[in-house]
Amino acid sequence: MPEIVVLRWGHRPQRDARLTSHVVLTARALGASGLILSDIHDEKIKETVEKVTKNWGGAFFFEMEVPWKKAVKEWKKEGRIVVHLTAYGENIQTSDVLQRIKASEKDILVLVGSQKVPKEFFSESVSDFNVAIGNQPHSECACLAIFLDRFFEGKELSRKFEVAKKRIIPQKRGKKLNGK
């Protein structure tokens, strides 16, 4: 299965902290291998990710400060592809864009914005595919979740996270953790 890494662009430390944390948690829980928070340093987000990974396991990586152009260039150098999630792109439901992405069998860098993204994100030199999770504007977190779930066809939801301190034992009611 190809690997997916998420690049979060445009994070504003005061305003976007909670949503960016959710984007990271969504990426990790739904099968991405890591997330790059481009162009910015935010120690709080880093701490949140490290804490979650330490407790709940898995090998998710987190990088920040890398300029987005550099991240994209490095990624493409090895022949991997870039998918930009945008309400203006090819509709994931009514077009064959997901089939074409899967057919490439390449690892994917998924770009998600927060504020209005640079125009270049839409260009061929940056994005191999511009994908819309429906053509209505909504949330980076929701669009990432749907893209990952459709890409991994739900298999990511039963994935085991190795070396976890905490593991949930699913219950019909109430809460149960390993050893408790």
Ligand SMILES: C[S@@+](CC[C@H](N)C(=O)[O-])C[C@H]1O[C@@H](n2cnc3c(N)ncnc32)[C@H](O)[C@@H]1O
């Ligand atoms: C809240 S939106 C930002 C909208 C911003 N005001 C603009 O005009 O670009 C934040 C991010 O969510 C993602 N997004 C929102 N709706 C989407 C959709 N329907 N399909 C795919 N991605 C979407 C995009 O990555 C977008 O950059």
